[in-house]
Amino acid sequence: MNKYEKYVDIEVITLATCPECGGKAKWEPPFYVCGVCGLALRRHEYERMLDKQKSALWEAQIDQAEGPDKKRKRNREYLDWYLGSKK
Numbered sequence: 648m649n650k651y652e653k654y655v656d657i658e659v660i661t662l663a664t665c666p667e668c669g670g671k672a673k674w675e676p677p678f679y680v681c682g683v684c685g686l687a688l689r690r691h692e693y694e695r696m697l698d699k700q701k702s703a704l705w706e707a708q709i710d711q712a713e714g715p716d717k718k719r720k721r722n723r724e725y726l727d728w729y730l731g732s733k734k
């Protein structure tokens with residue numbers, strides 16, 4: 648284990664955003680506790696939900712970048728598949 652990894656392991660975000668309601672969640676070992684909805688998450692659970700949020704955001708950005716034309720095309724392909732599968 649190098650110095651950097653050790654640092655990351657110790658570091659904890661003391662103020663986090665609740666993945667459920669968007670409120671402020673405080674680090675109260677071993678949980679992040681949301682002050683708004685009372686959600687309590689262990690650190691790795693919180694980080695996993697954060698990753699999910701990030702990938703959802705990423706997909707939304709891809710949709711935006713591709714524009715409505717490509718999205719329509721994708722829906723069209725799905726429709727073709729759906730209709731085709733009914734034959």
Ligand SMILES: [Zn+2]
Binds near residue numbers: 667682
């Ligand atoms: Zn909350």
